[in-house]
Amino acid sequence: MHGLIRVRQFTLADAHIVCTPDQVADEFKGVLDLIIHVMRCIGIENDIRYRFSKWDPRNTEKYIDDPQAWETTQVLMKRILDEIGLDYKEADGEAAFYGPKLDLQFKNVYGKEDTLFTIQIDFALPGRFDMSYVDKDGTKKRPYIIHRSSIGCYERTLAMLIEKYAGALPLWMAPEQVRLMAITDRSLDYLKGWEQKLKAAGVRVTLDARSEKIGYKIREARTERVPYMAIAGDSEVEKGTLAIRKRGEGDIGQMDGDAFIDLVSNEIMKKVIF
Numbered sequence: 001m002h003g004l005i006r007v008r009q010f011t012l013a014d015a016h017i018v019c020t021p022d023q024v025a026d027e028f029k030g031v032l033d034l035i036i037h038v039m040r041c042i043g044i045e046n047d048i049r050y051r052f053s054k055w056d057p058r059n060t061e062k063y064i065d066d067p068q069a070w071e072t073t074q075v076l077m078k079r080i081l082d083e084i085g086l087d088y089k090e091a092d093g094e095a096a097f098y099g100p101k102l103d104l105q106f107k108n109v110y111g112k113e114d115t116l117f118t119i120q121i122d123f124a125l126p127g128r129f130d131m132s133y134v135d136k137d138g139t140k141k142r143p144y145i146i147h148r149s150s151i152g153c154y155e156r157t158l159a160m161l162i163e164k165y166a167g168a169l170p171l172w173m174a175p176e177q178v179r180l181m182a183i184t185d186r187s188l189d190y191l192k193g194w195e196q197k198l199k200a201a202g203v204r205v206t207l208d209a210r211s212e213k214i215g216y217k218i219r220e221a222r223t224e225r226v227p228y229m230a231i232a233g234d235s236e237v238e239k240g241t242l243a244i245r246k247r248g249e250g251d252i253g254q255m256d257g258d259a260f261i262d263l264v265s266n267e268i269m270k271k272v273i274f
Helices: 021-042 067-084 154-164 185-200 214-223 235-237 257-269
Strands: 015-019 049-053 090-092 101-107 114-120 145-149 178-184 205-208 228-232 241-246 250-256
Touching: 015 021, 015 178, 021 067, 021 101, 021 114, 021 241, 049 114, 067 114, 114 154, 145 205, 145 214, 178 185, 185 205, 185 228, 185 235, 185 250, 185 257, 214 228, 228 235, 228 257, 250 257
Parallel strands: 049 090, 178 205, 178 228
Antiparallel strands: 015 145, 049 101, 101 114, 114 145, 228 241, 241 250
């Protein structure tokens, strides 16, 4: 059972860059910069291992049988990786059938390694699609294609993030960012007003209006890894405040509602991880 790591269908954020041979290095570096930015945002930059995946010349059934093209593109990719100063391992027999690739590898909680992102240099498809461009010398030449994904397969990446954070996703990623809780029925209308203000500020918020004890509601929200709880009873209604609890810290005291919205909005905007 692999859950979201192995699904019946998946969603891939993919793009293809068609470029001349002398543009490959800059485009490749730009793609890697984008991926590193995404990794920093989701907090996995230090959990990634880089693998330079090459062809196996003995396996002509698995790969396009064009040794010269393989040699040219693999030398090109190695030069790019060395210029960047990337710490990578080489792996024979792991390339795509149409060209070498840089795989960004991530280990799951069982120690199994999976590929999250790839950057691939494709020398084959331009020929199959009869693609060409007119070079500065006036001759027609074949371009290269760079296949890239900025975040990989959404389902697999999400599975890795759920495992990494044990369900306690950073605030900006959490599906439920704030849970409002009423101590008494009298504070429900008060909390409904703050619910609308939080939603207007772009915060994903829910209101727990059940007639349950507040201790039970807090334990349930804590088990469900809700980042923030905002609680109100008669005292908070009278003062115009909210009693705030933060995941991992517990009770952080009473706070003006607008100040709380600013706090949450700022944390979301900055994509705070911890």
